[in-house]
Amino acid sequence: MTTTPERTTTQVLVIGSGAGGSVTALELARAGLDVVVLEEGKRNDPAKDYGLGTTESMRRLYRRRGMTPILGSVPIGYVEGRCVGGSTEINSGFWHRTPREVLARWRAQFDLEGASAEELAPHFDWAEELLGVNVSGKPWPKSTEVFARGVDAMGWAAQEVARAAVGCQRTNQCAMGCSRKAKRGMSVTAVPAAEEAGARFLTGAHVKMLMKRDGRITGVLAEVDLEDGTRKLVRIDAEHVFVCAGPTETPSLLRRSGIKFHVGDTLRIHPMLKVLARFPERIDAYDTVLPLLQVREFAPEVSLGGAFFTTGHAAMSLSDNWDPALMKNVANMGGYYVAVRGRGRGQVRPSLLGEDATTIRYELADEDLVNLSDGLARLATLLLAAGATEVYPTVHGMAPIRSEKEAIRWLDDRLPRSALSLTTVHAFSACPLGERSDRCAADSYGKVARFANLYVNDASMLPDSPGVNPQGSVMAFARRNALHFLSQLN
Ligand SMILES: Cc1cc2nc3c(=O)[nH]c(=O)nc-3n(C[C@H](O)[C@H](O)[C@H](O)COP(=O)(O)OP(=O)(O)OC[C@H]3O[C@@H](n4cnc5c(N)ncnc54)[C@H](O)[C@@H]3O)c2cc1C
Numbered sequence: 258m259t260t261t262p263e264r265t266t267t268q269v270l271v272i273g274s275g276a277g278g279s280v281t282a283l284e285l286a287r288a289g290l291d292v293v294v295l296e297e298g299k300r301n302d303p304a305k306d307y308g309l310g311t312t313e314s315m316r317r318l319y320r321r322r323g324m325t326p327i328l329g330s331v332p333i334g335y336v337e338g339r340c341v342g343g344s345t346e347i348n349s350g351f352w353h354r355t356p357r358e359v360l361a362r363w364r365a366q367f368d369l370e371g372a373s374a375e376e377l378a379p380h381f382d383w384a385e386e387l388l389g390v391n392v393s394g395k396p397w398p399k400s401t402e403v404f405a406r407g408v409d410a411m412g413w414a415a416q417e418v419a420r421a422a423v424g425c426q427r428t429n430q431c432a433m434g435c436s437r438k439a440k441r442g443m444s445v446t447a448v449p450a451a452e453e454a455g456a457r458f459l460t461g462a463h464v465k466m467l468m469k470r471d472g473r474i475t476g477v478l479a480e481v482d483l484e485d486g487t488r489k490l491v492r493i494d495a496e497h498v499f500v501c502a503g504p505t506e507t508p509s510l511l512r513r514s515g516i517k518f519h520v521g522d523t524l525r526i527h528p529m530l531k532v533l534a535r536f537p538e539r540i541d542a543y544d545t546v547l548p549l550l551q552v553r554e555f556a557p558e559v560s561l562g563g564a565f566f567t568t569g570h571a572a573m574s575l576s577d578n579w580d581p582a583l584m585k586n587v588a589n590m591g592g593y594y595v596a597v598r599g600r601g602r603g604q605v606r607p608s609l610l611g612e613d614a615t616t617i618r619y620e621l622a623d624e625d626l627v628n629l630s631d632g633l634a635r636l637a638t639l640l641l642a643a644g645a646t647e648v649y650p651t652v653h654g655m656a657p658i659r660s661e662k663e664a665i666r667w668l669d670d671r672l673p674r675s676a677l678s679l680t681t682v683h684a685f686s687a688c689p690l691g692e693r694s695d696r697c698a699a700d701s702y703g704k705v706a707r708f709a710n711l712y713v714n715d716a717s718m719l720p721d722s723p724g725v726n727p728q729g730s731v732m733a734f735a736r737r738n739a740l741h742f743l744s745q746l747n
Contacts, residue, residue, distance in 0.1 A: 263491050267293040270477060270495035271456075272464045272510070274298075275343020276731040277715030278501030279447035280384070284739035286454035293493065294451070295462040295479055297502075298340035301444065307346075307434030311569050314433035318347050325505075327603065327681070331621045333528060334680040337503055341460055342444035344503065345728060348682070349431045349547055349565065350420040350440050352390045353725035354381050355733070356557060367691025367720040370701040371737070380733035387450075388441040389423035398427060398545035400591040403536055404563060405550055407643030411635075413554040418562075420549075421728075427546040432565045462491070465613060467498065467514035467711070474498045474711045497710045497742075499703075501735070504684035504716040508605040509615040511688065511698075511705070511713075518706050519698040520688050524603030525722040526619055527683040529596045530629050530652075530672075531564050532636060533574050534645040535589050542566040542591045552639070557598050557724030558624075559632045561639065564592035577653040577678050593640065595632030596683075598724045600624040605687045617684075626674060630667045637664035651678040683727055685719040690734075703738040714738050 268291035315323035320339040327333040338344035461482030476494035508521035548563020603619030688698040
């Protein structure tokens, strides 16, 4: 590392190449602006670098090799992407538009302008076309079929969720990067389109700090990986800076740079409790795509659906009540989840422990516990009605659920906090948008309060939990904001 940074200049700097960053880069480059994207992770070749198995994929594609804890009275395991394309490279591609009711709430609670269902519709249309969002249709894999059987038995509303996965061959690689390029992450959609329009992507470039003067960002300091394994400090000056480093790293970077106004104080997540269900017949869940249906009967507070499944994931889910003999039945198991909207609030702070590390906290709300308990009752009932003989929740010390009576008790009883093993892959809202200066970090279109040329444009901007898989919301808002920014340029 040199002590005197090299210096270069661009018109627009975008930090992060995930759902928010690559859409921002694409629209601004298409409008003819000079755009540089700084991405901390590496660029990967799907044919060579994707689908390599859980451990290797986590090393290559995940932040902190997939081990990011969210601290609180109930610790929660969190993962996000760290590569070109960000978390869209390792996600399942499930697609939802932001529900109308959620948008109405954001309008009421945050004075969010220009974000009605009608105003966002063209941006969703655009993103859905870019990613080829569609439903996969029947015949469904066995893990979906048995879930559908349970839904029918319960008489609940459920839907096959559309996905950004045109021509998905059900190879079960979503979380390891899709080597067939069927899962349409940003690296095979918005990133190449942005490059074609002239945007330049610098990878292995970790932004350490934003430089500011008189209410403007003048540029950033970034550490760039070199081919010989060393790193170089680079200063890049820019007229406009879009921070799109994701739901936890955007607030961390802003705070590290001394930008703290309503930043990092309102993290929201969708806490998730997983279960394994064992069926009399073979499911072979590890050989196919994850279950494609979601039960929305109890939405937006509670959703039930299917989880990514490998033998390793199954072992992890069973580890709370480990019995190695159970692994003999793994071919007869499927993985499912209860996800709740998350009423608690979290905090994101640069960590005092390590350079550029981030500390994330979230305190599980009492409503979350109620919803997780109710959700487990309903999910276990559904799976038993589908023919499962046992349901194994990721709750330490809890016996497998074998009967409707054992399942339904969780409608009245509460799961023990200290025994829960929770995870999440959905985080947002640490830099909320809106016109309410008493609670928003940025205006309705992402311009950060008190700065003339600084924007947030990723999951951190969603004012509150969307209650559905968030990638669609992130992309639609990011495009809306990018076009609004262009309309304001002289
Ligand atoms: C396993 C998994 C499954 C998921 N499944 C779904 C799903 O099925 N459907 C859905 O809608 N959503 C899903 N999500 C969530 C969805 O992918 C995210 O909400 C979305 O990608 C967030 O977009 P973003 O732009 O905020 O962040 P990201 O897409 O994570 O991109 C942020 C980028 O910024 C980079 N970065 C961070 N800090 C810096 C820095 N200091 N300098 C330079 N670069 C930096 C990161 O490396 C990363 O590439 C899933 C997520 C995961 C992890």
